[in-house]
């Protein structure tokens with residue numbers, strides 16, 4: 001039988017129990033290793049791979065339902081997916097409302113190599129695919145739920161179109177995590193995670209991964225991605241890989257608390273005169289709710305909403321004791337990020353991404369209520 005998520009996040013990558021060895025493998029620190037007469041019979045050099053990374057990749061690949069390759073950051077994983085697939089003259093479709101560095105990668109780097117980068121809003125990609133507008137694209141990248149506005153795109157619908165045209169379909173699954181959504185099972189060729197965020201969840205490391213489908217095409221992509229990582233040298237080291245593997249053990253527990261808090265925070269914001277435009281895919285009535293309920297296995301812990309202006313966001317942080325101003329999301333601390341301050345997203349000055357941590361839900365709601373009340 002296959003175990004449930006809560007078991008797999010703890011036991012994924014485990015070695016058989018050998019008396020005297022630790023329950024969770026310790027990091028193996030090495031650049032070169034002792035060699036035997038056949039240099040490839042065992043680990044020989046850490047850039048192509050190392051034991052600590054392998055157990056992390058095994059655990060994450062198991063959750064994704066594919067074969068995982070880890071990278072030093074989420075952006076390293078996204079760039080690997082792009083550069084391993086695309087060549088000069090190819091057309092790539094990316095979300096116009098997704099993570100801003102992905103767009104910067106397209107405009108600032110891929111375009112320089114002769115790749116034609118086209119941006120389509122997350123809410124329009126499925127219709128564009130059905131109309132045939134994506135025909136001729138070599139790669140289609142979705143990000144769902146999108147960061148930061150939390151729009152949701154029908155992965156299976158886009159997969160039906162890319163299967164017909166031969167485009168590679170990749171999904172940035174960062175917001176949902178492999179427990180919240182399984183893009184490979186919905187027909188994607190690649191699923192990508194910025195594991196800096198909820199998968200590792202302690203705001204203390206950078207990490208990313210790409211998992212490939214267990215199909216002929218997926219295996220071919222895996223070979224290309226592995227070559228890309230070996231040649232560009234952007235795999236994680238032993239300490240980060242070990243910390244990431246250790247941290248993901250609590251993913252199921254953390255997501256459960258985060259989603260519970262997110263539901264309460266979304267309700268609070270929806271009813272409060274200081275906020276408008278509340279978004280959380282788990283909330284009935286949210287524009288993304290219907291597809292999210294169909295396609296996601298569980299909800300994420302990120303909620304977005306708009307306050308009056310920049311000053312209102314600063315005042316919210318001043319009047320709160322628990323909600324900290326910080327970027328990133330998915331960590332154990334509850335945070336607010338005024339996205340307009342970074343200049344990369346087309347959002348209002350008072351647009352806030354709330355990342356629910358794992359503090360007590362009632363405490364978080366009470367503290368946020370106090371802070372919101374101070375704004376009106």
Ligand SMILES: *Cc1c(COP(=O)(O)O)cnc(C)c1O
Nearest residue numbers: 073074075099147174194196207
């Ligand atoms: C943060 C993020 C990334 C980039 O991850 P890094 O680890 O910061 O490089 C990519 N995609 C999404 C959706 C993200 O939120």
